Amino acid sequence: MIDGKDPYASREKTLSEHHPRILVAYLKHLWDSGEHKVAFERLRDLTTHIKDDELLLARCHLALGLWQEELNDGLSEVSLRVCV
Numbered sequence: 001m002i003d004g005k006d007p008y009a010s011r012e013k014t015l016s017e018h019h020p021r022i023l024v025a026y027l028k029h030l031w032d033s034g035e036h037k038v039a040f041e042r043l044r045d046l047t048t049h050i051k052d053d054e055l056l057l058a059r060c061h062l063a064l065g066l067w068q069e070e071l072n073d074g075l076s077e078v079s080l081r082v083c084v
Contacts, residue, residue: 020050024060031067040067 023046031039043064050057 020046020053020056024056024063028063031063036067036071040064040071043067 024043027039027043027046030042043060047057047060047064050060
């Protein structure tokens with residue numbers, strides 16, 4: 001939660017209006033809090049909105065790969081396509 005609010009629950013701003021680095025930090029916190037599937041799905045969605053920050057996008061794809069591996073007890077050819 002950011003300032004006591006879930007940025008994804010708020011319909012006042014669209015996902016692209018929030019600062020992507022803050023959303024990534026929030027999703028990492030969500031992951032660390034045990035909300036693995038939700039964090040993974042939201043990060044995967046967020047990567048489609050990141051256009052201007054190649055380093056952040058690379059870090060997101062790395063996190064997606066690591067999280068996918070943990071969710072599925074390993075990576076397969078199919079799960080790699082989902083991450084990228």
